[in-house]
Amino acid sequence: MVESIRQIANRISQLKIQGARNVAIAAIEALVKLSEETKAENKQEFLDDLFRAQTMLLSSRETEPLMRNAIKWIISQVEKSDGETINVLSKIVESSASQFLKNLEDSKMKIAAIGSKRIKNNSVVLTHCHSSTVIKLLTTANREGKNFEVFCTETRPLFQGRITAKELIKDGIKTTLIVDSAVRSIIKEIDLVIVGSDAITSEGNVINKIGTSTIALIAREARKPFYVVSELLKFDPATICGNYEKIEERDPSEVWKDAPKNLLFRNPAFDITRREFIHGVICEEGIIPPHSIFEVVNRKYEWIFK
Structure with missing residues (x-):
């Protein structure tokens, strides 16, 4: 039982399972399996098993409030x-x-329906990294018959942007892959930026794949709307008390496997985009200003704060 939880936790930490939604789903499925295989003889022992599993799963990745909330x-x-x-x-x-x-899937469908309205015929969209909800939004717009194209950043160091590009061209969407550092060079061709989210704070700031905040700065400079796509369940209630979401630092080998000795590395997985750079958060409740996140989450998911 413990070994099966450890295996899932290891797969999450090694990025064999990645993406906030996929990580949360894997953790949920692990708890269900544990509940079916537990050797507990009473409620307290059953809860103890769940708490041990919780500790193991949450230690697999630091920046995963969706998994924590699940x-x-x-x-x-x-x-x-x-x-x-x-x-x-x-x-x-x-x-x-x-x-x-079910709530997670329903939220995804609502977000796609709401967000697709922001894409017009002949729009050019820029996205970063890989988000299954962003993909759903874009493919929904495509199925609505809208003619548009997408620019994807390759998203160093693990190239998640290639996953996005593959999925978009499979759906018949005109897609261009660019290196991360090319964003400022092509921003004049972009109509709007749509990115995903790994976490949202009580202040309305967004934690997402490293490079997101740079894109937001470039979009602001070029006066291009910058939208964040996120389920409200990615809200981190700990930030209400002043605890900041931890930014995970990944293994240097992801950047350079055969690097010379004595070379130092920094490989943060995420960065923080301040709310003043965000045009709107596209969530299951509509397109809301980032400073309203706390109020909207409190109204819809009151249990998160208990």
């Missing part, structure tokens, strides 16, 4: 239930997981 939701449903038998508790985990996943 695990928090499932455990909270078990804690407040009247169930005592392991069979009943296991079913609560399964039903809570299904409910969370």
Whole structure:
């Protein structure tokens, strides 16, 4: 049981599972499997298993509030239930997981429908890294019959932008891949920027793949609208108390595998885009100004703050 959780945690930390949504789904599925295989004999032992799994999964990556919120939701449903038998508790985990996943998928569909309206015929869109929700938004606009094209950054050092490019051309969308440092050179050709999000703070700042904040600065300079696509469940409640989302530092080998000795590296996985550079957050509740994030999340997902 512990080994199966450790395997999932290792796959997440090694980026064999990547993307906030995919990481959260993997963690949810791991908890469901644990609940089916647990050797616990009572509710407290069952919860202890869940808490141990929570610790292992959350240590796999630092910047994953969606995973944290998913695990928090499932455990909270078990804690407040009247169930005592392991069979009943296991079913609560399964039903809570299904409910969370359905909400996640429904949010994705709503975001795609809302965000696709921002894409007009002959629009040129710039995106960064890989976001399944951004992909859904763009493919939705394509299926609506809109003629547009997309520029993708390659997204060093692991080239997630190539994943985006492959998925877009597969859907028949005209796509151009550029090196990350070319953004300022081509920004004059861009009509709007649409990026994903790994985390949103109580102030309305956004944590996303390294390079996002640079693109936001360039977009502001060029007076191009910069939109962030995000489920509200990526909100990090810890930021209310002044705790800043940790920025994960990745292995230097991702940057240069056969680097010369004594060369120092910095390889942050994410950066912070301040709310003043964000035109709007495209979420399941509509397109909202980033400074309204706390209010909207509190209204829709009150349990996050408990």
